[in-house]
Amino acid sequence: MSNETPEKDSNRKLLVVGLIIVLLSINGILIYMQQQKTQETDEQKEIIKVKSTELENQIKVYETLKADYERQKAELGALGLTNDSLETRIAAINADLAQLRAFRNSSFTVADQRRFQQRAQNLELALQKKDEEMTKLQGDNEELFTEVTGLKTTQNKLADSITTLSSNNKELAEKVNLASKLEAQNIAVTIINDNGKEKEDSNEEYKAKRVDKIKLSFRLGKNEVAPKENKEILMRLIEPDGSALYNLATGSGTFEFEGKEQFYTAKRDIVFDNSQQQVSFIYSKGSPYKTGKHTIEIYAGGFLIGSTSFTLK
CATH class of the missing domain: 1.20.58 (Methane Monooxygenase Hydroxylase; Chain G, domain 1)
Incomplete structure (x- = not known):
């Protein structure tokens, strides 16, 4: 070192x-x-x-x-x-x-x-x-909905107006129809026997077995509202038991009155002229009449325009 x-x-x-x-x-x-x-x-x-x-x-x-x-x-x-x-x-x-x-x-x-x-x-x-x-x-849909709603409202109002107008027209028509109702006046029943002779006293009781025909006559009262036109006059001859004489062969038929179907005995077609014209029916039953009170009803235009009665013994 x-x-x-x-x-x-x-x-x-x-x-x-x-x-x-x-x-x-x-x-x-x-x-x-x-x-x-x-x-x-x-x-x-x-x-x-x-x-x-x-x-x-x-x-x-x-x-x-x-x-x-x-x-x-x-x-x-x-x-x-x-x-x-x-x-x-x-x-x-x-x-x-x-x-x-x-x-x-x-x-x-x-x-x-x-x-x-x-x-x-x-x-x-x-x-x-x-x-x-x-x-x-x-x-756009909301606007359209508003328009449609408005149209529906207008339509409903129009429908209501039409309904009201229709109701008013119907009511007026009913009043006019009621006012134009005919009236059978001076109603008389004549009994025609088998010899062709007539008996006019309605207060007399006639023998049923001798009656051949029944003659009904009356005048149509004046009515300025009723139109001058063809009218159908119906006659019901009701027997004592309450049933109406009915025979198709002699011109009988049915009609509706107050919602029910009824039988009529005879029918006449006339032209109403508001002259208080005379109307008559001659009815032949073709078989013996029943004894008792008989009722005659006269109808025209859906109304009962007159009635009378007579008795057979």
Whole structure:
């Protein structure tokens, strides 16, 4: 050791110092590289976190779009309308949602993000346009509903007026009809026996077995309301048992009076001229008459215009 020169000792110290410096430099580089790696890892984690947030936000956007389009579909359905393009967009949104949810287990790139954002914007624009169209359509429907309601109100008022007018006309017609009712006046019953002789005293009781025909005569009273036209005069000869004589062979028939079907014995057609004209019936039963009180009723225009009675013994 004592043989080493001061020069060699100095060189050794320099070598040691240099080695220490190299080691320190290497250690520093390693520390720097580790820090860089840690920073890159943190940045990567942050990027992954950001991408995950953006993916979830994009999914929420599409879920909102789906709900809005389904709302539109329901509103159109309420209006009784359908829209094929709306169904197509809902199907496209469902397909995009399936792809976005699949990105949770794979890489969601910036390009993917931009692509789906653009599609969402297009869908949002289409949604807004359709909402505007539907708002206008609903407004038109409300206006049309108001017009229809007004027309129905007017129609109901008109129907009420027509009903009232019809009722008034019916009432007036009934009054006119009642006022035009004819009246049989000076009613007389004549008994014609089998010898052809007539007996006019209606207070006398006649023997039924000698009666061949019954003659009824009367005048039609004056009536300025009744129109001068053809009139159908019906005569009912009612026997003591309450039944009306009826024989088709001698011109009998049926008519309606006060809602019930009645039999008439004979009929005459005349032209009413408001001259107090005379009208008569001659009726032959063709078989013996019953004893007792007989009633004769005279009808015209749906009214009972006169009646009388006679008795056979």
